[in-house]
Amino acid sequence: xxxxxxxxxxxxxxxxxxxxxxxxxxxxxxxxxxxxxxxxxxxxxxxxxxxxxxxxxxxxxxxxxxxxxxxxxxxxxxxxxxxxxxxxxxxxxxxxxxxxxxxxxxxxxxxxxxxxxxxxxxxxxxxxxxxxxxxxxxxxxxxxxxxxxxxxxxxxxxxxxxxxxxxxxxxxxxxxxxxxxxxxxxxxxxxxxxxxxxxxxxxxxxxxxxxxxxxxxxxxxxxxxxxxxxxxxxxxxxxxxxxxxxxxxxxxxxxxxxxxxxxxxxxxxxxxxxxxxxxxxxxxxxxxxxxxxxxxxxxxxxxxxxxxxxxxxxxxxxxxxxxxxxxxxxxxxxxxxxxxxx
Amino acid sequence: xxxxxxxxxxxxxxxxxxxxxxxxxxxxxxxxxxxxxxxxxxxxxxxxxxxxxxxxxxxxxxxxxxxxxxxxxxxxxxxxxxxxxxxxxxxxxxxxxxxxxxxxxxxxxxxxxxxxxxxxxxxxxxxxxxxxxxxxxxxxxxxxxxxxxxxxxxxxxxxxxxxxxxxxxxxxxxxxxxxxxxxxxxxxxxxxxxxxxxxxxxxxxxxxxxxxxxxxxxxxxxxxxxxxxxxxxxxxxxxxxxxxxxxxxxxxxxxxxxxxxxxxxxxxxxxxxxxxxxxxxxxxxxxxxxxxxxxxxxxxxxxxxxxxxxxxxxxxxxxxxxxxxxxxxxxxxxxxxxxxxx
DNA sequence: AATTAGCACTCGACTTCAATGAGTGCTAAC
DNA sequence: GTTAGCACTCATTGAAGTCGAGTGCTAATT
Numbered sequence: 090x091x092x093x094x095x096x097x098x099x100x101x102x103x104x105x106x107x108x109x110x111x112x113x114x115x116x117x118x119x120x121x122x123x124x125x126x127x128x129x130x131x132x133x134x135x136x137x138x139x140x141x142x143x144x145x146x147x148x149x150x151x152x153x154x155x156x157x158x159x160x161x162x163x164x165x166x167x168x169x170x171x172x173x174x175x176x177x178x179x180x181x182x183x184x185x186x187x188x189x190x191x192x193x194x195x196x197x198x199x200x201x202x203x204x205x206x207x208x209x210x211x212x213x214x215x216x217x218x219x220x221x222x223x224x225x226x227x228x229x230x231x232x233x234x235x236x237x238x239x240x241x242x243x244x245x246x247x248x249x250x251x252x253x254x255x256x257x258x259x260x261x262x263x264x265x266x267x268x269x270x271x272x273x274x275x276x277x278x279x280x281x282x283x284x285x286x287x288x289x290x291x292x293x294x295x296x297x298x299x300x301x302x303x304x305x306x307x308x309x310x311x312x313x314x315x316x317x318x319x320x321x322x323x324x325x326x327x328x329x330x331x332x333x334x335x336x337x338x339x340x341x342x343x344x345x346x347x348x349x350x351x352x353x354x355x356x357x358x359x360x361x362x363x364x365x366x367x368x369x370x371x372x373x374x375x376x377x378x379x380x381x382x383x384x385x386x387x388x389x390x391x392x393x394x395x396x397x398x399x400x401x402x403x404x405x406x407x408x409x410x411x412x413x414x415x416x417x418x419x420x421x422x423x424x425x426x427x428x429x430x431x
Numbered sequence: 432x433x434x435x436x437x438x439x440x441x442x443x444x445x446x447x448x449x450x451x452x453x454x455x456x457x458x459x460x461x462x463x464x465x466x467x468x469x470x471x472x473x474x475x476x477x478x479x480x481x482x483x484x485x486x487x488x489x490x491x492x493x494x495x496x497x498x499x500x501x502x503x504x505x506x507x508x509x510x511x512x513x514x515x516x517x518x519x520x521x522x523x524x525x526x527x528x529x530x531x532x533x534x535x536x537x538x539x540x541x542x543x544x545x546x547x548x549x550x551x552x553x554x555x556x557x558x559x560x561x562x563x564x565x566x567x568x569x570x571x572x573x574x575x576x577x578x579x580x581x582x583x584x585x586x587x588x589x590x591x592x593x594x595x596x597x598x599x600x601x602x603x604x605x606x607x608x609x610x611x612x613x614x615x616x617x618x619x620x621x622x623x624x625x626x627x628x629x630x631x632x633x634x635x636x637x638x639x640x641x642x643x644x645x646x647x648x649x650x651x652x653x654x655x656x657x658x659x660x661x662x663x664x665x666x667x668x669x670x671x672x673x674x675x676x677x678x679x680x681x682x683x684x685x686x687x688x689x690x691x692x693x694x695x696x697x698x699x700x701x702x703x704x705x706x707x708x709x710x711x712x713x714x715x716x717x718x719x720x721x722x723x724x725x726x727x728x729x730x731x732x733x734x735x736x737x738x739x740x741x742x743x744x745x746x747x748x749x750x751x752x753x754x755x756x757x758x759x760x761x762x763x764x765x766x767x768x769x770x771x772x773x
Numbered sequence: 774a775a776t777t778a779g780c781a782c783t784c785g786a787c788t789t790c791a792a793t794g795a796g797t798g799c800t801a802a803c
Numbered sequence: 804g805t806t807a808g809c810a811c812t813c814a815t816t817g818a819a820g821t822c823g824a825g826t827g828c829t830a831a832t833t
Contacts, residue, residue: 129778148784150782
C-alpha cells in the first residue's frame with residue numbers, strides 16, 4: 090500500500106515528533122541524513138500520507154504530526170527495536186540485587202525504577218492473591234466480640250480480616266473449626282475457598298460444631314477476597330512535565346483517573362501475554378485521549394501473574410519503553426519462577 | 432493596636448477574598464452591608480493595614496489581598512466559629528454508620544469524606560501501630576528457606592514479615608521459640624519488642640534453643656517495625672480546581688510532595704493536641720508556600736493516636752474546615768475510645 | 774514521468790498600541 | 804475625622820501589524 094519512501098517519511102516524522110514534540114515540516118525533514126530528496130517531494134508525499142490518515146496538520150500551514158493511525162502503523166511495522174544500554178540494564182537488575190522475599194517489595198521497586206527510567210508513569214499490577222494456595226488459617230480472638238482471621242498463602246502473602254464473633258461461640262468450637270479448615274483447605278487457591286467451604290465442609294462442620302451455621306457464614310464472609318489485585322505506581326506526576334499537558338483540565342482528568350484504582354484495572358487487565366500497546370483512544374477512555382499505554386505480563390512458570398505497564402503521552406518513546414518492559418518482565422518472570430516454583 | 436474599624440475591614444477583606452479569590456477594592460468594600468463609611472475612608476484604613484503588613488497589593492493599583500500575617504491574625508482573632516449544617520453532620524456521622532472493626536476502614540472513609548466536604552486535600556495519619564500491644568506471634572514456615580512471622584495486636588492490627596530461615600533451624604526449636612515469645616511478650620507494645628527480646632529473653636532463649644543466636648537476630652530483625660504510621664489521602668487532585676493553581680510548575684511541586692509520604696510526616700506530626708493551623712510559609716516547605724494546613728488530633732481515651740488534616744490554599748475556608756475537623760476528631764475519638772478501650 | 778525550484782498564500786506566535794476600567798494615593802472641602 | 808474629587812497606575816482586552824515556518828500548486832528540469 091505505502092511506498093518505501095512514504096514509509097521512510099512516516100518513520101522519520103514519528104521519530105522526530107517523539108523527540109521534539111514539535112510538528113515536523115518538509116524543510117526540516119529534507120535536511121535529515123536519511124532523506125535524499127527535496128522538500129517539495131516530501132510535501133507531495135506528506136499530502137498523500139495525510140490523505141491516507143497517517144499524519145495530520147495542527148492547522149492549515151503547520152507541519153505534520155502523527156495521527157493515532159500513524160502511531161499504530163509505526164508501532165506495528167516501523168519500530169526499530171532498541172537495544173538497551175548497559176546502564177539501563179544495570180539499573181533494572183538492581184531491583185533483584187537484595188535478597189527479597191516479598192513480592193510486594195519487588196513489585197514496588199519495579200514501578201519506581203520503571204518510572205525513573207522512562208519519565209513516564211508506571212503502573213504495576215501485583216500478583217493476584219486469589220491464585221495463591223492457602224497454607225494456613227489462624228483465628229485469634231481479640232475481645233469478647235471480635236476476632237481476627239489470618240490467611241497465609243504458600244507465597245508468604247498474608248491476608249487478615251477482623252470480624253464480629255458472637256460471644257455464644259465457645260473457644261473449643263472455634264478451635265475445632267480452625268483445625269478442620271486447616272486440614273481440608275490447605276493447598277486450595279484463595280479464590281476457591283468460599284466455594285469449597287460451602288460445598289465440601291458444610292457437612293463436616295455440622296457434625297462437629299454446635300453453632301455450625303453462624304460459624305460458617307462468619308468465616309465464609311470474611312473470606313470474600315478483595316476482587317482486585319493491588320496496584321503500584323511510579324512517577325504519578327511525571328506526566329506533568331510532558332509538554333502536551335499544559336492544560337490543567339486535561340491534567341486533572343488524567344491524575345484523577347490515576348488516583349482511582351478501579352478505573353485502572355479495565356485498562357491494563359485482560360491483555361494477552363507479551364507486550365501490548367494501546368494508543369490514544371484505543372484505550373476507550375476520555376482521560377487517555379492523548380496517552381498511550383504499554384503493558385507486559387509477568388509470570389511464575391507459565392502461569393500469568395500480573396502486569397507491568399507504562400503510561401505516557403501518545404508521543405511516547407515506544408521503542409525504548411517496549412524494550413524496557415520486555416526486559417523487566419522477562420527478569421521478573423525468571424526471578425519469581427526461581428523463587429516460588431519449587 | 433488595631434482599631435475596631437481596621438479589624439472590621441481586615442475581616443471583611445479576608446472573608447471576601449476567601450470567597451472570590453479576587454483582590455478586594457475599596458469601592459466594593461464600601462458597598463457591603465457591614466460597612467457604613469466611604470471608599471476613601473477605607474482606602475486610608477487599607478493603607479494603614481498594608482503598612483502594618485496585614486494586607487498586600489498584587490500591583491500598584493490593584494485591590495488588596497490578605498498577607499500571611501493577615502490570615503494569621505484572622506485565624507487567631509477574627510474567626511467567627513461556623514456552625515456546621517445538618518447535612519455536613521449527617522455525612523460525617525455516616526462514617527461510623529456501619530459496624531466496622533478495622534481502624535483502617537474508618538480512617539480511609541474519614542479521609543474521603545473530609546475531602547469531599549471541603550474540596551481540599553485531606554490527609555489522615557493512621558494510628559501508630561507501635562503503640563499497640565502484642566496479642567500473639569505466629570511463625571509459619573513457607574519453604575525450606577523462608578518463613579513468615581505474624582504479629583497480631585490487641586486492636587486487631589496484623590503485621591507480617593517474610594524472612595530467611597536457615598534450613599539448619601529445626602522445627603521443634605522454632606516452636607519452642609514461638610512459645611517463649613508468646614509467653615513473655617504478650618501485652619508488650621510493638622515498639623518495645625525489640626528491646627525486650629534482647630534484654631529479657633536472650634538468656635531464656637539461650638537456655639532452651641540450640642541455634643539461639645541466629646534465631647534471635649532473625650526474629651528481632653523482622654521486628655523492626657516501620658518507623659512511620661500509615662497515611663491516607665482524600666481528594667489528591669482537588670487542589671487542581673483551586674484558581675490559585677494555574678501554574679503547572681507549582682502544581683507539580685505540590686503533587687510531588689503529596690506523593691512522597693516521607694515529606695508529609697514532618698508537616699503534620701509533632702503538633703500539639705487540638706486544632707492547629709499552619710499558614711503558607713509557616714509550614715517551612717517551598718511547595719506549601721501558597722497552602723495552609725489545618726490539623727487535628729484524635730485519641731483513644733487520653734492517648735493521642737493520630738492526626739487528621741486538611742491541605743488547602745492559604746485562601747482556605749478556615750472557619751468551616753476548623754469546625755469540620757473539630758467535629759470529626761471528636762467523633763473519631765469517642766467512637767474509637769468506645770471500641771477499643773474496654 | 775518523476776522530481777524540484779519557485780512562488781503565493783495561510784496561519785499561529787509575537788509585538789505594539791490604544792482603550793478600558795478597577796483600583797490607588799493625595800488634596801482640599803465638608 | 805470623613806469624604807468628594809481627581810490625577811495616576813497598571814492589568815486586561817482587542818485590534819493591527821510583522822514574522823516566519825509551513826503549505827499547495829505550477830512550471831521548469833531531469
